[in-house]
Amino acid sequence: RIRTGASPRHVPAKIIAVADIPRTKSGKIVELAVREVVHNRPVKNQEALANPEALRLFAGLAELKD
Template sequence: GDWIKFNARGGCVIYGRSDSTINRQGFRMGTSEIYRVVERFAEVVDSLVIDLEALGQESYMPLFIVLREGATLTNELQAAIKRKIREELSPRHVPNAIFAIAEVPYTLSGKKMEVPIRKILLGQPIAKAVKRDAMRNPGALDYFLNFRAMKPSQ
């Protein structure tokens, strides 16, 4: 699906995708394919990838990873992750940046909260983007609210 807004004249503006499918330069890929590659690294426990496409702007796709205890997000690990994604999946789906996080936000039913996090990072008010009482770990949102406030360079 897409996010659209209808105007008073009956026209519409398409803002982008409303699901978590990543469409970069016309090539679609499910997030699970990226997770399959990233989570094979011994240092990585969990991951979350979000494509932040916005109208009139180039896509920015950060990858958030939870590191195994004692592991560090080094330049070498980042390069290795990007290389594996490029080789095994697609050069178009290599993340723009990789960030270490404490935990991936999950629903009570155990699904990664890709779409709500995407909405938050694109500036939607948190109350409209997610219901904290439907989360297994609502504290995980704090990182993404701070991330949005910092607006890393795209």
């Protein structure tokens, strides 16, 4: 269903279920922080996150390594 309703750029290569998604204190999803964690780079400004512990969920996902 996603593929028919979105442009190719917006269709994810993988869909992975996680227990939580990191968000700012105002409720916005922090995609950049997730990308940094997946690529083993430090995340800046973690104090702006409402749930920084959610980043750890993405660090160990082998599905995202390739």
